[in-house]
Amino acid sequence: MSPARPSAGDMPLRRGLTWLLAALFCYAQEPPPTSILSPPANSAHPAGPVRVIARGARGAKLLLDGAAVTATSPAPGVLSASITPKPGEHTLEIAGAKDSQKVRFFSGAGAREPFLPFRAHPPVETCTSCHALKDGEWAFARPSLGGICFGCHDREAFPGTHSHVPGVLADCQLCHDPHGSTAKGQLKMSKETACKQCHN
Numbered sequence: 001m002s003p004a005r006p007s008a009g010d011m012p013l014r015r016g017l018t019w020l021l022a023a024l025f026c027y028a029q030e031p032p033p034t035s036i037l038s039p040p041a042n043s044a045h046p047a048g049p050v051r052v053i054a055r056g057a058r059g060a061k062l063l064l065d066g067a068a069v070t071a072t073s074p075a076p077g078v079l080s081a082s083i084t085p086k087p088g089e090h091t092l093e094i095a096g097a098k099d100s101q102k103v104r105f106f107s108g109a110g111a112r113e114p115f116l117p118f119r120a121h122p123p124v125e126t127c128t129s130c131h132a133l134k135d136g137e138w139a140f141a142r143p144s145l146g147g148i149c150f151g152c153h154d155r156e157a158f159p160g161t162h163s164h165v166p167g168v169l170a171d172c173q174l175c176h177d178p179h180g181s182t183a184k185g186q187l188k189m190s191k192e193t194a195c196k197q198c199h200n
Contacts, residue, residue, distance in 0.1 A: 033077075034060060034096040038179040041103040043118040044111035052081040052092065053127075053179055060096040074127045075138035089115075116182035130178060145172045 037053040039045065052069070054062060055077055062069035062079055069092075071081040079094065087108030094101055106115040130148050132141040142148055149172045150158075158166050172178070175194040176186045187194060 033057060034094055034099045035101050036092060036094055036103050039092065039103065039105045039118060040177070040179075040181055042105070042114045042116060043180075043182050044106040044115040045108075045118050047087060047108040049082045049084050050105070050107065051180075052079070052083055054079045054094040056094050056096045057098075060094055063093040063095060065090055066093075075131070075133050076136060078127070078138050080127065118180060118182060119184070119186060120180045121178050121186050145178070149178075 034056045039050055062071050062081055064083055069081050071079040074080055085107040089106050092103050131138055155166055177188050
């Protein structure tokens with residue numbers, strides 16, 4: 001016997017539950033309080049400047065290969081810097097009072113596995129393109145990133161790539177990393193894993 005199909009009255013409830021589950025998954029995917037958002041781990045960058053974005057409590061410091069990095073703080077708990085490392089492998093660290101995180105990345109030509117080419121999220125604009133200071137906290141400028149993302153991305157082309165209309169998915173950052181990634185389309189995970197957030 002095949003399972004009963006949901007009635008039209010059940011559809012808004014199912015959509016709401018799907019959104020809630022996706023939002024909870026997104027919350028679980030939030031980076032820890034002290035974390036490096038860019039460059040991603042094991043990323044390979046062309047010679048020249050590398051953009052650094054990190055989160056950390058007051059007093060957190062950025063270190064490149066153990067040496068302090070001069071950073072600005074566009075908002076509380078956020079550190080930003082532009083570094084120009086020598087060619088080769090490097091370790092970037094954000095060190096807080098209670099915790100820290102390190103990522104390895106490669107600069108210049110000759111990168112080999114596990115380093116993969118970094119894919120910037122074009123266009124690289126200012127932090128305030130997506131974020132704003134709200135109640136003393138750095139947050140998204142709007143309740144949903146969709147409104148921000150469709151300022152640049154084509155809403156009409158969306159269903160062709162995603163097999164959905166835009167309103168079905170809770171937020172773009174569930175699957176994509178807007179700070180750049182080593183994956184095609186700035187995916188945070190494989191396409192199969194991304195789809196399984198909502199589909200079994």
